[in-house]
Amino acid sequence: MxxxxxxxxxxxxxxxxxxxxxxxxxxxxxxxxxxxxxxxxxxxxxxxxxxxxxxxxxxxxxxxxxxxxxxxxxxxxxxxxxxxxxxxxxxxxxxxxxxxxxxxxxxxxxxxxxxxxxxxxxxxxxxxxxxxxxFDEELEENETSDEMIRFKALVREFLAKMKDLNMPENLIGQLTKLIDSVSPPVLADLLVSVIETSFDEKLTMLATISLKERVEKASEWMTRQLHVLKISEQVHSSVEGKLTKKQREFYLRQQLEAIKKELGETEGGSGAKEEDELDQLGAKIEEAELPEEASTVAQRELKRLKKLQPASSEYAVARNYLELLADLPWSKKTDDVLDIAQAKQKLEDDHFGLDHVKKRIIEYLSVIKIKGDLKAPIICFVGPPGVGKTSLGKSIASSLGREFHRISLGGVRDEAEMRGHRRTYVGAMPGLIIQGLRKCKVNNPLFLLDEIDKLVQSSHYGDPSAALLEVLDPEQNNSFSDHYLNVPFDLSNVLFIATANSLDTIPEPLLDRMELISLNGYTFEEKLYIAKAHLLPKQLVAHGLVKGQVCMKDEVFLKVAENYTRESGVRSLERTIASVVRAKCVQLADLREQDKEEEYDPNVSLEAIEEILGMAYYEKEIAERDPVPGVVTGLAYSGSGNGGILFVEATKMPGDGNLELTGSLGNVIQESAKLALSWVKSHAFALQLTTSPTGKMIEHDDIHIHFPAGSISKDGPSAGVTLVSAIVSLYSGYHVPPTTAMTGEISLRGQVLPVGGIKEKVVSAHRAGIRKIILPYRNRKDVEQDVPEKVKEDIQFVYAKNIWDVLEAALVMNETDKWITPRVYESHL
Incomplete structure (x- = not known):
């Protein structure tokens, strides 16, 4: 020591x-x-x-x-x-x-x-x-008295009681051995550390010098502990005898929870907590202000849930269902922002052009402001990719002050994804509509049903497009029933906007429920404005640059749009502009590393475009075309909303009057070719085409008509006038100028019938450098209504009622010698 x-x-x-x-x-x-x-x-x-x-x-x-x-x-x-x-x-x-x-x-x-x-x-x-x-702690003779004997007897009694209460046997055994082997003061220090004593009592024991006083204090505290153990044993025995089996289980469970709480092992899954959570769920259902039918179902399910064991599978299903009912916005809605001037400005800032779309939205807002309420229309934006259909939906939601939620329908093939699964199925969940409402937390959001024309129809999983019939019918969707929800939900406050690239794949019943608004492709002038006002600033921010660090003039934008992209929308244009911005980022980074940032030139020249993007991908198709008899330029329309020009080439050879068609042609366009040949043969004398330069009759020639780009499928009736002009040009020696294009269907009598896709065809012809277009007379309204004014100024439009008008406007021998209408033509008028 x-x-x-x-x-x-x-x-x-x-x-x-x-x-x-x-x-x-x-x-x-x-x-x-x-x-x-x-x-x-x-x-x-x-x-x-x-x-x-x-x-x-x-x-x-x-x-x-x-x-x-x-x-x-x-x-x-x-x-x-x-x-x-x-x-x-x-x-x-x-x-x-x-x-x-x-x-x-x-x-x-x-x-x-x-x-x-x-x-x-x-x-x-x-x-x-x-x-x-x-201190000297040797035991004196007078301290081996009866007090020490009584203390040891008290210790033995205490150890016996500990043994009766199933205390640790090793502790009891060690203390039993120490009773006779150590002095009472040492035993007193040990027992004070074992029994329940406070911090202050232990301090008192440490500060007590007298051996006798230490033994007395230890005896006092042990006597107190012994009484506590006896009383606890009596109470435990008395209560235990009166407990039933369920009460005993409850008592033991409460003891287990208390022990876990003391040990810090509680997991929050106790029965009392479950009851509290169910009470909170019931209060949440009350706050949701459910309709009468839904409230009745919710209360019935809540009563059933309280009787179920938390470990059962039905408990989780019922609870998830009630949480859905409580989370749905049965009565919560946002107030529409009815500032017409602000809405106009918002639409103008976000989108260039699209006047007819903006006009329809402003009409809708104005009626709401006058009437105070209006059944939401079902609008469908139809147009090629990249023209702003989805972003237009976001702008409408923003101008209305509503929540926006987009549902992508591309590739959806299961009806249950629209209407939900029955709760009897494992992993059942509500449909996309109810899930969207739960996410938005209001019952009047704007739902954008994106790519509605890409829905899979009539598979063995059901028809999801048929499931949308109730959703998109303003007369029925006030009581929409989801299979999982199984109670009606009012969708009449939701503003649905659908988008599609084509109407061909949308079923007629579904199409009938929507108001169609067409969004056509952009002209070069519109792309120029969009690129300057939106695309370039957006890419500058995306690449960490500020305004003025990349500057592009109008002619540079137009070169990019004309020679490096060929689309109706602006997505490819945006990607191409991003390539230019990245190239300027490389230049700026290199100069910064050399501490020569002041030498950086933010301007992008026409020559630099070729260095950055490489050689031009597209040239104007008519640039390499020479006027040749038998070659005519037509106009085509693709299903994705894009237009384009289409060349028709015809040649003849001695034969038996057969017609050969090549170029991956569909049935309709093949029938148009046969129809054109029949009309030319029937009017060969009037057209002065009865003989060829070799002196043979037209009936003895084989005619071969080819449409270039043979890997691309072509079909439709709008090439009728082009085919007639090609055959007449072939036999007459007159040609159609490369800058002249035409479209229109013909009848067997020579009438020119209207066709669709006029704006797309005209805009694509304008991109290709066409300066004269021959159209059916009945398509005149489409030009006046849809074609931009800038395009009208650059193109001469000729409207034909019959094929004679087409030939007269199209065929020329040279720049001054035009087609001379035969005298016999008078008899055909």
Whole structure:
């Protein structure tokens, strides 16, 4: 044992008291803990014990004290200013074992040796040390009296009661052996650490010098603990005899929860918590203000849910269903923003052109403002990709102040994705409509049904397009029923906007329920404005540049649009502009690395475009065409909303009057070719085509008609006038100028019938450099209504009622010698 002159390093104890003969676990970390551990290891090698002074801490601390550990700081175990918190008494301890418990953290097991009184503190090697005063604790003769005998008897009674209560047997066995082998004062210190005593009582025990007083205090506290154990045993026995099986289970469950709570192992899945959550769910259902029918179903399901066990599968299904009912916006809606001027400005800022679309939206808003309420229309935007159908829906939602939700219908093949699954199926869930409403949290959002023409129809999973009939019918969707929800939900407040590239694949019943608004392709002038106002600023932000760091003039934009993209929309144009911006980013980055940023030129020239993007992808188709008899330019329309020009080439050879058609042609266009040949043969005399340069009759020639780009399928009746003009040009020697194009269907009598896709065809012809277009007379209204004014100014339009008007406007011998209408023509008028 250390002598009175020994100095010991101070290890303060937070909320703990170490008594002699007691083993205590202490957690320590920091620089001093490492030093103490090294000292212990060094002494262990020399077979020397390592002693420390364990002193309890009292009062408020100015240092951060770790739970269940000493006051730990890297500069020492305790701050110098906190030494006044140290108790006046302590216990010398011997380090028994040290184990690492983390980075710089150690767990020490110490055994109490002897109590002492603090004499003085001093600092040595940056650690607080203490000089101590020990006491003589030898047992006197008069202290081996009856009091000590009664104390040992009390200890035996206490241990017997612990055994009756199924306390740990190893602890009881060790204490039983110590009764006769150690002195009563030492036994008193051990038992005070075992029984329930407060921190203050343990401090009192540490500060008690008299052996007799320590034994008396230990006897007093053990007697108190013994009474508590007896009363607990009596109450437990009395209550246990009266409990039924269910009460016993409840009691045991409550005890288990209490034990878990003390151990910190609670998982939040108790029955009481489940009941609280169900009460909260019921309150949430009340707040949702469900309609009468839905409220009745919800209350019935809630009562059923309370009777189910949480572990059952039906419990999860019922709870998910009730949570859906509570989350749906039965009565929540947003107020429409009815500022017409602001809505106009918003639409103008977001989109260039599209006047007829903006006009329809403004009409809708105006009626709402006048009437106060209006059944939402079902609008379908039809047009080629990239013309702004989806972004237009976002702008409408923003101008109305409504929530926006997009539902992509491309490739949807299961009817249940629209109307939901029955709850009897595993993993059942509501349809896309109800899920969207749950996400929006209001019952009047704007739903964009994107790519409605891409729905899979009539598969073995059902017909999802048929499931949309109820959704998109303003007369029926006020009571839409989802299979999972199984109660009606009012969709009449939802504004549905659908988008499609083509109407061909949309079923007629579904098409009948929607108001169609066509969005046609952009002209070069419109693309120029869009690129300058929207695309270039957007790409500058996306690439971390600011306004002015990339500058493109109008002719540069037009060159990119004409020679590097060929589309109705602006997606390819945006990607191409992004390529130009990236190239300028490379230039700017290189100059910054060389500290020559002032040499950077933000302007993009026409020559730089070819360096950045390479050679032009597209040239104007008519640029390489020479006027040749038998070659005529027609106009075509693709199903994706794009227009284009189409060349028809005809040649003849001696034969038996057969017609050969090539170029991946469909049935309709083949019939148009046969019809054109029949009309030319029947009017060959009037057309002065009865003989060819070789002198043979037209009936004895084989005619071969070819449509270039043979890998692309072609069909439709609009090439009728083009085919007639090609055959007549072939036999007459007159040609059709490359800058003249035509479209129209012909009848057997020579009438020119109207065709569709006029705006797309005209705009594509304008892109290709066509300056004269021959159209059916009945398509005149389409030109006046849909074709942009800039295109009208650049193109001469000729409207033909019959094929004679077409031939007269199209065929020329040279620039001054035009087709001379035969005299016989008068008889055909």
């Amino acid at each position: 250390p002598t009175l002159t020994d100095s010991l390093i101070v290890v303060p104890l937070e909320n703990k008291v170490l008594l002699p003969s007691v083993v205590l676990k202490i957690n320590m970390r920091g620089r001093d803990a490492v030093a103490l551990t090294r000292k212990h290891l060094r002494f262990s090698e020399q077979r020397k014990p390592t002693y420390i002074a364990c002193i309890p801490l009292t009062g408020e601390s100015t240092a951060v004290v770790e739970e269940d550990a000493v006051a730990l700081k890297d500069e020492g175990f305790i701050k110098a200013e906190d030494k006044d918190r140290l108790f006046a008494y302590g216990c010398t301890a011997r380090i028994v074992r040290v184990q690492r418990s983390g980075l710089g953290a150690f767990t020490m097991f110490v055994e109490g040796i002897s109590r002492f009184m603090v004499d003085d503190y001093f600092t040595h090697e940056n650690a607080l040390h203490v000089k101590v005063k020990y």
